[in-house]
Amino acid sequence: MNSVATRGLTLYSHTGVAYRFDPGALCLELLTTGGPGPYRRYEVLHRPADLAAWAGRSRLTPTPELQISDTEVTDARRLRDALFRAAVARTRGEPPARADLEVVNQAAAQSPLAPVIGPDGNRRWSGTAGGTQLLATVARDAVELLTGPLAHRIRVCAAEDCHLIYVDASRPGRRRWCSMEHCGNRHKIRALRTRRSRED
Numbered sequence: 001m002n003s004v005a006t007r008g009l010t011l012y013s014h015t016g017v018a019y020r021f022d023p024g025a026l027c028l029e030l031l032t033t034g035g036p037g038p039y040r041r042y043e044v045l046h047r048p049a050d051l052a053a054w055a056g057r058s059r060l061t062p063t064p065e066l067q068i069s070d071t072e073v074t075d076a077r078r079l080r081d082a083l084f085r086a087a088v089a090r091t092r093g094e095p096p097a098r099a100d101l102e103v104v105n106q107a108a109a110q111s112p113l114a115p116v117i118g119p120d121g122n123r124r125w126s127g128t129a130g131g132t133q134l135l136a137t138v139a140r141d142a143v144e145l146l147t148g149p150l151a152h153r154i155r156v157c158a159a160e161d162c163h164l165i166y167v168d169a170s171r172p173g174r175r176r177w178c179s180m181e182h183c184g185n186r187h188k189i190r191a192l193r194t195r196r197s198r199e200d
Helices: 026-033 037-042 048-057 070-091 098-108 131-147 180-199
Strands: 009-012 018-021 115-117 123-125 154-156 165-167
Touching: 009 026, 026 048, 026 070, 026 131, 026 165, 048 070, 048 131, 070 098, 070 131, 070 154, 070 165, 098 131
Parallel strands: none
Antiparallel strands: 009 018, 115 123, 154 165
């Protein structure tokens, strides 16, 4: 989680309304690209350009120059699905499956993106990187999150039709929604309608 710079992704509801979602960690940003089982219908990682586009939207800054292979896109989906299951297990107070941890650990064992100081004094990444380095950076972020002090704060959005996963970094630890402007707002509208119907 030490590669954080800008925070949050712009996502779109099924009606096309844009909203901001900050999952609190780079590794959880990857989970917005699809997932295992029923979440396959949200899959967006089909080609190398798709994974590069995700990196450009992520909190990695500046965006690394990437040369990604088709095999690395497959590896990205595999890592993402393992992370998804491991994060959900953590929200339930259950240990993640050993097979999922092996996937994360194998990716984390590779060389990550290497930050350097550029001639202009600004931070940048060393040379052109491959998808494996990108995934190693994501996996190491996941290791930090799943073993760190915020592991017990990993949550799934409370909306019945939303499955976004985030870290609740709020001081009281009572964040319920992926985004107040999306699911939080929908909840407020429903609650208001319910109150009004009871008053009628």
